[in-house]
Amino acid sequence: MKGVLLIAGKEIREGMRNRWVVAATLLLAALALTLAFLGAAPAGRVGAGALEVVVVSLSSLSIFLLPLIALLISHDAIVGEMERGTMLLLLSYPLARWQVVLGEIPRPGRDPGAGHHPRLWRGGPGADGRGA
Amino acid sequence: MKADLPVIELEGVAKRYGTVEAVRDVSFALPQGSRVALVGHNGAGKTTLMKLMLGLIRPSAGSLRVLGEDPAAGAAETRRRLGWLPESVTFNPALTGREILRFFARLKDEPAASADALLERVGLGPAARRRVGTYSKGMRQRLGLAQALLGNPRALLLDEPTTGLDPEVRQGLYDILAELAGGGTTVLLSSHALEELEGRVERVVILGQGRVVADGTMEELRHLARLPVRLRLTLAGSGLPDWLGAAATLRRIGGQVVELSCPPAEKMALLHRATADARIADLDLLPPTLDELYAHFLRGGGEPGA
Known part of the structure; x- marks a missing residue:
């Protein structure tokens, strides 16, 4: 389990340094502020409270945007790691393959398909003796 | 008892990818403390051989033993004693050299202090706190080498460690390798520049089309070729x-x-x-x-x- 935590820690650190996170935060903040301002306007006529309109708009925003951003970042976690060549390097370390994959997941955002990539599982578990 | 066994031993190893035969019937054994170069053109099978030795892929035929074990079994103890520098590895540019090396050190159960010592050894001490994105090609390669040296490996596999390095860095790299081989580490490096290997390695294995076409010291090879x-x-x-x-x-x-x-x-x-x-x-x-x-x-x- 130690291996998983180590990789997860590194992934989170990488994610925080990643410009995607900053960009996504800024984008969300801008959209949320816009919604808050616009949402307040029609409140009187429709009859719904200003707060309800803002809450509904914000939640529909996050439904659209959050999975998209999560997909982007987790794509970078696994595919970026492979393209840089560090994935193979990690696999040559005393770690089982499932530990590497599991460790990649807790990036700020998660691609549900990533854990079941069949090619990563070929070759079976490596470091049975450690942690786990 | 383990000392006289070859550190790396290949017997009739072959690897096929579909119809492509990347490696065919390769056999050689590397004793402890030897420095050996794998030489071949691009696609001759050098990287494939290294991946086989690391257990990242399995041979289609033949058998290989690394540190007395089958590498594909992936025993943690064996992996901890193996160092590998991949051919083109680029670490995440957002992290600093120190963060990256400490991360790899912890994966090998090494104290963080050993990572710092290695950074000094490869001459990255002053740049340790800078982001890898600001590193030059030579510095990145040295960071990769430091990564491979973690945990005093008994066998070191370096995939084209000197490509793109300036002569001074290259010299430093070969000095480190000589020191390691003196300490009993088996060093296997691949290259396509034969010229610079003169006097740096004891033995050269020339690969062509996935086969061993020649194997011996430089002198023996010259004698064989009678050019x-x-x-x-x-x-x-x-x-x-x-x-x-x-x-x-x-x-x-x-x-x-x-x-x-x-x-x-x-x-x-x-x-x-x-x-x-x-x-x-x-x-x-x-x-x-x-x-x-x-x-x-x-x-x-x-x-x-x-």
């Missing part, structure tokens, strides 16, 4: 000395300079004549370069083990 020696003569006058005779091998380079090649056996006789002749103003002896040697073996001119 002609080239003699470059600067003439004092305009006339060619008649003893030069066989004009077929003669080549005029500049106005007064001619070059001829002769088999190694006739070299001394030719030299005696040239030094006795007043019409020869200067003389250069050009032994076959490693690149010629390499080309010779790749053309299939050498019989492995002959």
Whole structure:
């Protein structure tokens, strides 16, 4: 389990340094502020409270945007790691393959398909003796 | 008891990807503390062999043992004693060199202090707190090397460690490797620049099309190839000395300079004549370069083990 935590820690650190996170935060903040301002306007006529309109708009925003951003970042976690060549390097370390994959997941955002990539599982578990 | 066993042993190893045979019937054994170079053109199977030794892929045929174990079994103890520098690894540019090395150190159960010591050793001490994105190619390569050196590996696999490095860094790298081999680490490095390996490795394994085409020390390989020696003569006058005779091998380079090649056996006789002749103003002896040697073996001119 130690291996998983180590990789997860590194992934989170990488994610925080990643410009995607900053960009996504800024984008969300801008959209949320816009919604808050616009949402307040029609409140009187429709009859719904200003707060309800803002809450509904914000939640529909996050439904659209959050999975998209999560997909982007987790794509970078696994595919970026492979393209840089560090994935193979990690696999040559005393770690089982499932530990590497599991460790990649807790990036700020998660691609549900990533854990079941069949090619990563070929070759079976490596470091049975450690942690786990 | 383990000391006299070969650190890395391959027997009839083959790896096929579909119809492509990346590696065919490769057998060799590397004893402890040896420095060996795998030489071959791009796609000759050098990287595939290293991946096989690391257990990242499994051989289609044959067997291999690394540190006495089957690498594909992935025993943690074996992996901890193996260092690998992949051919083109680029670490995440957002992290600092120190963060990256400490991360890898913890994966190998090494204290963080050993990571810092290694950074100093490869000359990255002052840049340790900078982001990898700001590193030069040489610095990135040195960070990769530091990563491979973590945990005092008993076998070190370096995939083209010197490509793109300046001569000074390259020299430093070979010095570190010599030091490690002196300490009993087996070093296997791959390269396609034979020239720079002269005097740096004890043994060269030349791969061509996935096969071992030659295996031996530099001297043995030169002897096997029996390539002609080239003699470059600067003439004092305009006339060619008649003893030069066989004009077929003669080549005029500049106005007064001619070059001829002769088999190694006739070299001394030719030299005696040239030094006795007043019409020869200067003389250069050009032994076959490693690149010629390499080309010779790749053309299939050498019989492995002959």
